[in-house]
Structures are given as structure tokens and as C-alpha cells.
Amino acid sequence: MARVTLADVARRAGCSGAAVSLWVNGKSDGRLTDESAARIEAAVRELGYVPNRAAQQLALGTSQSVAFLFPGALYGDFFASIVDGVTGHLGPEWEMSFVDAKPPTNAHPTTSPLERALRGNPAALVAAAPSAAILDELRQVQVPTVVIDAPSAPPHVSLISLDLESSVSDLAAHLQQLGHHRVAYVSFLAESLSLASRRKLVRKQLAAHDVELIDEDLLLGALELQATKQAFLEIWPTWEAAGVTAVICADDRHAYGILAAARSAGIDIPRQLSVAGFNDLDPNTLLDPPLSAIWLPAFSMGELAADALAEHIRTGQPVRHRMATRYVPRASMTQRR
Amino acid sequence: MARVTLADVARRAGCSGAAVSLWVNGKSDGRLTDESAARIEAAVRELGYVPNRAAQQLALGTSQSVAFLFPGALYGDFFASIVDGVTGHLGPEWEMSFVDAKPPTNAHPTTSPLERALRGNPAALVAAAPSAAILDELRQVQVPTVVIDAPSAPPHVSLISLDLESSVSDLAAHLQQLGHHRVAYVSFLAESLSLASRRKLVRKQLAAHDVELIDEDLLLGALELQATKQAFLEIWPTWEAAGVTAVICADDRHAYGILAAARSAGIDIPRQLSVAGFNDLDPNTLLDPPLSAIWLPAFSMGELAADALAEHIRTGQPVRHRMATRYVPRASMTQRR
DNA sequence: ATGAAAGCGCTAACAA
DNA sequence: TTGTTAGCGCTTTCAT
Numbered sequence: 285m286a287r288v289t290l291a292d293v294a295r296r297a298g299c300s301g302a303a304v305s306l307w308v309n310g311k312s313d314g315r316l317t318d319e320s321a322a323r324i325e326a327a328v329r330e331l332g333y334v335p336n337r338a339a340q341q342l343a344l345g346t347s348q349s350v351a352f353l354f355p356g357a358l359y360g361d362f363f364a365s366i367v368d369g370v371t372g373h374l375g376p377e378w379e380m381s382f383v384d385a386k387p388p389t390n391a392h393p394t395t396s397p398l399e400r401a402l403r404g405n406p407a408a409l410v411a412a413a414p415s416a417a418i419l420d421e422l423r424q425v426q427v428p429t430v431v432i433d434a435p436s437a438p439p440h441v442s443l444i445s446l447d448l449e450s451s452v453s454d455l456a457a458h459l460q461q462l463g464h465h466r467v468a469y470v471s472f473l474a475e476s477l478s479l480a481s482r483r484k485l486v487r488k489q490l491a492a493h494d495v496e497l498i499d500e501d502l503l504l505g506a507l508e509l510q511a512t513k514q515a516f517l518e519i520w521p522t523w524e525a526a527g528v529t530a531v532i533c534a535d536d537r538h539a540y541g542i543l544a545a546a547r548s549a550g551i552d553i554p555r556q557l558s559v560a561g562f563n564d565l566d567p568n569t570l571l572d573p574p575l576s577a578i579w580l581p582a583f584s585m586g587e588l589a590a591d592a593l594a595e596h597i598r599t600g601q602p603v604r605h606r607m608a609t610r611y612v613p614r615a616s617m618t619q620r621r
Numbered sequence: 622m623a624r625v626t627l628a629d630v631a632r633r634a635g636c637s638g639a640a641v642s643l644w645v646n647g648k649s650d651g652r653l654t655d656e657s658a659a660r661i662e663a664a665v666r667e668l669g670y671v672p673n674r675a676a677q678q679l680a681l682g683t684s685q686s687v688a689f690l691f692p693g694a695l696y697g698d699f700f701a702s703i704v705d706g707v708t709g710h711l712g713p714e715w716e717m718s719f720v721d722a723k724p725p726t727n728a729h730p731t732t733s734p735l736e737r738a739l740r741g742n743p744a745a746l747v748a749a750a751p752s753a754a755i756l757d758e759l760r761q762v763q764v765p766t767v768v769i770d771a772p773s774a775p776p777h778v779s780l781i782s783l784d785l786e787s788s789v790s791d792l793a794a795h796l797q798q799l800g801h802h803r804v805a806y807v808s809f810l811a812e813s814l815s816l817a818s819r820r821k822l823v824r825k826q827l828a829a830h831d832v833e834l835i836d837e838d839l840l841l842g843a844l845e846l847q848a849t850k851q852a853f854l855e856i857w858p859t860w861e862a863a864g865v866t867a868v869i870c871a872d873d874r875h876a877y878g879i880l881a882a883a884r885s886a887g888i889d890i891p892r893q894l895s896v897a898g899f900n901d902l903d904p905n906t907l908l909d910p911p912l913s914a915i916w917l918p919a920f921s922m923g924e925l926a927a928d929a930l931a932e933h934i935r936t937g938q939p940v941r942h943r944m945a946t947r948y949v950p951r952a953s954m955t956q957r958r
Numbered sequence: 959a960t961g962a963a964a965g966c967g968c969t970a971a972c973a974a
Numbered sequence: 975t976t977g978t979t980a981g982c983g984c985t986t987t988c989a990t
């Protein structure tokens with residue numbers, strides 16, 4: 285497979301490679317006899333010819349691929365939605381290649397994830413929830429790039445960011461109004477600048493509303509319910525002793541884990557512990573109790589990123605979008621008892 | 622960027638391209654003076670050299686990439702988990718490239734998705750929940766391939782499939798025992814053979830338990846709650862009139878939509894309508910009511926696929942796995958009233 | 959309208 | 975130990 289080359293087709297069709305190339309790329313306008321075109325078409329089909337992309341890229345110097353740099357894994361909905369948003373908005377002529385941003389291998393010249401992404405000569409780059417290191421490396425990158433979900437980015441890259449100020453403020457105000465004084469935080473993806481700044485913002489807004497965010501976060505490596513549940517059960521005694529009456533989770537799915545843990549440990553949510561998350565996934569409304577969350581437009585971010593990419597590529601100018609978010613209070617938050 | 626070529630480095634380091642190539646690929650064992658190695662290293666760093674993958678591929682004839690053919694989008698958890706399973710089990714030296722299996726573009730020689738995937742000369746191919754067309758094309762493909770989630774596959778490809786017989790039988794038995802006689806089905810991804818056979822199996826097992834699956838499915842194009850909710854509200858009168866007392870959803874997330882619709886329309890679940898899904902996502906246990914489901918090992922399928930791929934590539938032999946699933950009854954199913 | 963030929967950047971024999 | 979060279983498969987001027 286992929287054994288059949290242009291030359292084979294040319295030989296079979298009794299013409300030169302140039303002719304075949306022309307036809308295959310639909311550039312045979314008035315440049316080929318109908319008759320040769322037909323012969324080429326036949327040869328292509330009979331031989332099952334599929335162009336070799338590496339060769340095309342090499343000859344052309346460009347590719348039709350966008351490299352997607354994501355933080356280790358898709359981790360379910362949020363990044364998956366972004367991916368779907370991007371792919372859905374890009375034509376099928378685009379190839380998406382994924383490289384995970386986890387630390388490099390043992391390669392000889394220490395290879396950064398970004399470098400690995402760039403090796404494929406992508407026409408564009410999408411970096412989701414990048415680390416500081418990646419953002420820094422990005423300053424040297426010439427390829428049109430859009431960063432999704434970062435607090436900031438080098439001036440020449442496009443940026444789709446989240447405007448969380450007011451929604452987090454709303455959440456903090458809600459907490460204050462309900463009489464909570466000490467809140468704990470469940471975090472995730474320590475490397476990601478976006479997640480780091482999310483925590484800072486939460487702390488700041490809570491402080492502005494006379495609520496204290498205790499220092500001891502629960503830092504998780506994944507989103508799975510079981511893992512979160514275990515981790516929460518371990519840390520809960522400490523939190524409880526510290527007077528924690530509410531928990532904010534960097535991702536709804538952590539909140540799911542806490543809900544599960546609470547059930548198994550007989551902790552009453554929301555009366556004993558109020559919970560809120562980020563994302564506002566579909567199930568939130570259906571949970572028992574329904575989960576308060578800050579809604580994030582994951583899918584739209586992906587779509588917008590694709591548009592931004594297209595525009596950035598066309599105009600050469602970076603584009604920036606700051607997307608609105610919204611605090612959605614639900615029954616998982618209640619008066620401190 | 623990616624402007625710097627091997628030749629530039631060679632020139633800068635005052636040596637030949639071959640030497641640079643050797644060093645960059647860590648094959649400089651006893652073949653280079655420490656001194657030249659040092660000069661090359663310096664040159665590489667100073668120039669910021671990144672090898673051009675297209676050129677490498679062309680010269681080598683092989684790539685370190687696996688092409689992932691997925692049905693249109695990731696659609697949230699199931700496929701995302703598979704992707705994470707695969708990437709997590711493959712070294713970082715592997716690049717993943719994604720092509721969506723939606724109908725082709727207007728390309729000149731009508732390009733199938735598979736063809737597009739193959740153009741990149743992937744070392745391996747992963748096809749998730751493929752359509753009949755793709756499965757058929759696969760018979761001609763020489764690249765080591767693993768199909769994930771299909772009822773069957775050509776003999777030379779590896780296959781990770783789901784063993785649903787007994788779990789669906791359990792579900793059917795449960796329905797029968799609860800006194801249900803007419804059940805409706807919510808489906809998805811009409812193209813996918815796996816989903817099609819899932820429906821057939823459901824029908825068969827229900828029949829075996831004296832339960833009728835009515836003909837009028839709700840066929841959805843996505844998993845989002847809102848869309849499902851709307852669609853359900855439209856079809857519900859028909860179903861109700863037909864005496865439907867239970868619904869089986871090809872994906873839990875459809876069930877979420879139904880739960881939401883039921884709330885808004887005052888349909889009592891489970892008393893008026895029992896609901897079950899496939900996947901058994903984390904939130905299922907936390908819903909109100911908790912959702913019955915057939916658990917599918919999405920993440921493990923991905924891991925296993927990666928292992929299968931590695932083995933298939935190494936031995937040249939396809940490997941098959943049939944993974945167990947499990948019916949998990951919960952409160953969303955109850956006695957027909 | 960069609961073909962010849964020169965690269966695109968890299969690797970791997972083969973010489974030196 | 976190092977350099978020379980011949981491709982890998984394709985695109986694209988430039989002749990014809």
C-alpha cells in the first residue's frame with residue numbers, strides 16, 4: 285500500500301509524471317487532452333494510487349495540517365469539545381495532528397513537545413491550556429498559532445481566552461451571602477497557566493468577599509470519579525478540622541467525585557458542604573443535588589479557534605477573543621449551617 | 622522557523638550533513654569525534670534546528686505516526702477516552718493524526734476518509750466505530766490496523782470489540798421482570814456498524830424476553846442534552862401512544878437528555894418511563910434518579926488498542942480482543958406501573 | 959498539450 | 975572518523 289507511486293501511474297497511463305500530478309491535483313484545466321485525462325484517471329483507479337503526503341509536503345514546503353498541542357490527554361469533555369469545535373470548523377482537507385505536551389522523551393537533543401509538534405511542518409498550531417514553558421517557547425515560533433485557554437500569550441499569537449472575573453466574583457459573592465468563611469479548592473493540571481490563574485482569581489475574588497481560600501488544595505492528576513473520591517476522603521478530615529464549609533473544583537468532574545465521596549461518607553451536601561465546579565457539563569442539572577458551576581463555552585472556543593486560525597493564516601494578523609462565562613447557582617450551594 | 626536545514630547546521634559546524642544527521646539521530650556512537658559532536662550540538666542549538674519530518678519520512682519510507690479514523694467527532698467521553706488510552710500507551714515518539722470519517726470533500730479523485738488517512742503514510746491505523754464502507758476499504762489496506770468497536774473486521778486487521786450479548790440479555794431480562802412490554806430505542810451515529818449491531822442485539826435480546834422494541838427509533842446526530850431533550854419531547858407523544866414504558870439509549874448522554882426532558886414535561890422517571898443507557902459514565906450514579914446502564918470499558922479499549930497495535934506491528938499478526946461489559950441496574954428502571 | 963529535469967531536506971550506502 | 979552521493983515521491987518551471 286502506498287506502494288504505488290506517481291511514476292507507476294505515469295507509466296501505466298503512458299504519459300509523464302507531470303501530467304499525472306496535474307490531473308490528480310485538479311489543475312488539468314485546459315492543459316490535458318480529455319483523452320489523456322481519461323487514461324490517467326483509469327490508471328489511478330486501477331492502481332489504487334494514493335499520493336504520498338511526505339513527498340508532497342517536501343516539494344511544496346507546506347502542509348495542510350494543524351498540530352494540536354494538548355496537556356497530556358483530552359481528559360474528557362472540555363478538550364474533546366475544543367477538538368470537535370476545531371475539526372468541525374475546518375474543512376476535511378485539513379489534517380489534525382496531536383502531540384501531547386507531557387515532558388519529552390529521552391531524545392538526544394532534548395526535544396520539547398512544541399518541537400515535536402513543529403517537526404511535522406504544520407500550517408498552524410493550536411495549543412490548549414499551555415504551560416508557561418510552552419507559552420514561552422511560542423515566542424520563537426513563526427507558524428500561525430492560536431492559544432486556547434491561557435491568561436495571556438505572546439503578541440504574535442492568536443488567543444482565545446476566558447473572561448472569568450465577573451463569574452468568579454458572582455460565585456464568591458454567593459458564597460459570602462450564604463455565610464461561608466472558609467473554602468477549599470480542588471485543582472488539576474498543575475502545569476497549565478490557565479488553571480493556575482483560575483486558582484489565583486478564585487482566591488482573589490473570595491478575599492474580596494471576605495471569604496478565605498485555605499492553602500491546602502487538593503491537586504489531582506485526572507478527572508475520574510473514583511480517584512477524586514479517594515483523594516477527597518483522605519483530605520476531608522483536614523479540611524473539616526480547618527472549618528471548611530464549601531469546596532470549589534477546577535472541573536465539574538472533580539465535584540462529581542466529591543458528591544460520590546460525600547455519599548459514601550455520610551457527608552450532607554449541601555448542608556454540611558457546599559460544592560461548585562467549572563465547566564457546567566450537561567449532567568450538572570440532573571445531579572442530586574444539582575451542581576453549581578461556572579459555565580465555560582468549550583465547544584465555542586474550539587469553533588472560534590478554528591475561525592481565528594483561518595483568519596490569522598489569511599491576514600497574517602493574530603486575533604484575540606475573550607469569551608464570556610457565567611456563574612450558574614444551583615442546589616449544591618446552600619446556607620452555611 | 623523550520624527554516625533551518627540540516628545543511629545550515631553542517632555548514633555552521635563545519636562538517637557534512639551526514640555527520641549532523643548521525644548526531645541528531647543519536648547514532649553517533651563511535652562514529653564522531655567528541656569534538657565534532659560538540660560543534661554540531663552547538664550549531665544545532667544556536668540555529669534552533671528542528672528536523673523536517675516530511676523529509677525524514679520520505680527518506681526513511683516510514684513514519685512514526687498513527688492515523689486515527691474517528692466517526693466525525695470525538696463526541697465527548699467515549700472516543701476521548703479511547704484516544705487517551707491509545708496516546709497514554711504509546712510513547713511520545715509517536716504522533717497521532719486524526720482524520721474524521723465524515724464524507725469526503727469535493728476533491729478530484731473522490732477521496733475517501735481512509736485514503737486521506739493513508740496519505741500521511743502512517744505506521745499504523747486505528748479506526749474507531751467504523752462504518753461498513755470503511756471496514757470494507759480496510760480489506761485492501763496493508764498498514765497494520767486496529768479496529769476499535771466494530772462487530773467484526775477483515776481477518777488481517779486487529780480488532781478490539783465489545784461483548785455485549787450477556788449484558789444486553791441482562792438488561793432485557795430486567796425489563797421483562799419489571800413488566801415492560803414495549804420499549805423504544807434512541808440511537809446515534811447511523812453509519813457506525815457497531816451502533817447498528819448494538820440496536821440489532823437489543824432487539825434480539827428483548828424479543829428473547831418477550832419484550833417488543835418498537836420500530837420508531839429516535840435517531841440523533843449528537844449527544845448534547847438540549848438537542849436530545851427537544852427531539853425526545855417531539856417524539857414522546859407518539860411513543861406514549863404506542864404504549865412505550867421504557868427507553869434504551871445507545872449512549873448515556875442521550876439518557877441525560879431524556880431525564881431533562883422528562884422533568885420539563887412532568888414525566889415521572891422511573892415510574893412513568895424507565896430509562897437505561899450504554900457507557901455508564903461517571904455521573905450515572907449521582908443522577909436523580911441514578912441511571913441504569915451497560916458499562917463499556919472505553920479507556921481500556923484504547924489501552925488495549927495501543928498494545929494490540931504494538932504487537933501487531935512487531936509480529937505482523939493481527940490480534941483480537943473481545944471485552945466484557947456489564948449491565949448495572951439502577952433506580953432509573955422500575956416496575957411498569 | 960506534454961515531457962525533462964531540478965530540487966524540497968533528509969538518510970544511508972559507500973568511499974575516502 | 976568523515977564526506978560524497980544517490981535517491982525517497984512529488985511539484986513545477988521551462989522547453990518542446
